Structure formats: structure tokens, C-alpha cells
Amino acid sequence: MKHILMNPNSNNGCGEQEARAYCAGMTDIVWHNVLELEDKKAFFDSLPPEDEVFLIGGDGTLNHFVNDLRGYSLKNKVYYVKCGSGNDFFRDAEKDVKDGRILLNRFMENLPLVNVSGLERLFINGIGYGVDGETCRIGDLQRRTSDKPVDYGKIAVKLCLGAYKKNKATIIVDGETYVYKDVWLASTMKGRFYGGGMMVAPQQDRFNQKGTVSVVCLHKRSRIVTLMRFTSLFKGEHVKWKDWCNVIEGKQVQVTFEYPCALQIDGEVIPDVLSYTVRA
16 A cells, blocks of 8 residues: 655645646555644554555655654655655755655654754754845745745845845854854755755765764855855855855754844744754
8 A cells, every 4th residue: 555645735835736646647545634644653553564655745844754753663665755845855865766756764764953942853954044044034924925936046145135144153063163253154964955956065975974964154254255156055166165165074063143043944944043953
């Protein structure tokens, strides 16, 4: 039996339509609205081990899924099918794509844990903190008040030109302290991508033997230089500018800003954050 866990709200409300298109021709299917599965551990307990599960949604759907199953040992094969606006996990794991899906089980193991504003969550892509978090926050506000597609690039440009207040960051990684002024973002990455294709941590390997994450800090006084270089994030070329970008690998991370700023965890926004910690 194949169990289809689809999020109807994913990809701007097209989740069910895209899920049914992907599953066309499949047999022995049982449909489930993943938003209505209140106890996912009980759901998996009810399945025989030979049943397969297909999770169809975006990065946010995936984040909630792995957190709902935190500490649970899966006996079933779980496949992930992309159906979101960003699809950064699918992009990062493209080498594992077969027939339009990814066997998810091993990707759910040994995920890093973030603590922020009293919230504790696993993350599968990365944490954006700074101009990227603010971009997501503003995008969420626009989505609530308009049916028009959100132009995240336009939002980011406006922030870089003046709306974003540059920060001072104190970053502690495995006991070593780093202090940066004029900080644009201070992100921690399990994968390489977030933000709908921004290759924030091009050298990050989610299965590296040390089990480390990458902390990426962009810092520069000049707004114009930052704006001119910003598009390099989509190709991972920003790391070549050592006067702008620093990457630190480690397992224990603490990032503190001088002023509060929005933070996003796999696309889920938390406003007014002063500090976060990560344990890989």
C-alpha cells in the first residue's frame, strides 16, 4: 500500500493538484491530508512495514514532518516529492532524486537542533538570520494581504538599499569567539541552499564525517558593494570575497546580534530574535 501525505496549502495552494498529478497511474493508494495527521508517530505505528509513504509538499512541510517524528525510528520507506515555492532540500539532494522523489529516511537522521526564543526545533536546510530573515518576514506579511506572488528579490534589494539595519554579531563556534560589525546575515546551514535557490554554504556536506554545520557570516559597511555582490549567493560565489564572507564549521554554535532581527528556520519565520544556538 502507498500512503500519500500531501499538504494542500503548499506551493500557494496547489498542493493537492500537484500531488494528484504526480500520483497519476499509481495503484493501491491511500490519500491523507498531512495537516490533519495530529499524531504522526501513531500513524506510522499503524502501518505494516512493507507500506510506503510519500510526503508531498515544500520545505516547510518537510520541517514540520521531521520535527513531528523527532526521536521516532521509522520502519517504513518514506519518499519525498517536492511541491513548494522554494524546494531547497530537493535542490540540495538532487543526486538522490529517482523518479521525481527522494528516499527520505537517511536525511532525517542526525539533524541539528536550534534553540531560539524558547523554541526548540530540528532543521533540515538552514537558518537565516539577518537580511534573509527580514526578507522572509516581509514576504509573509505580503502573502497575508495580497494574492500576488511575493517578489523576494525585490524585497531583499530594498532592504540592502537602506531599510535593513546592519548589526553587530558575536558568533561562538565550538568555543571560539568571532565578532563582526556591519553584519548582513549570520546563517547556520545543514544543507547548501535556502531562500529558493541561494547557495549560502556551497561547501557544506550534510553527510560529512565530522557531523558539522556551516556558519556563514556576510559583513560589509558599504550597502552598494553588498547589493552588487548579492546575486553571487545564488551561485555560491560569495565565498570568494574574504572581505565580505566568512564561513566557520563546527558542531556547537551561538549567534548573538546587537539588535533584534527576524530569523527563519527552513522558511518558517520568527520575528525579533536577539540570539540563537545550534547543536549539530
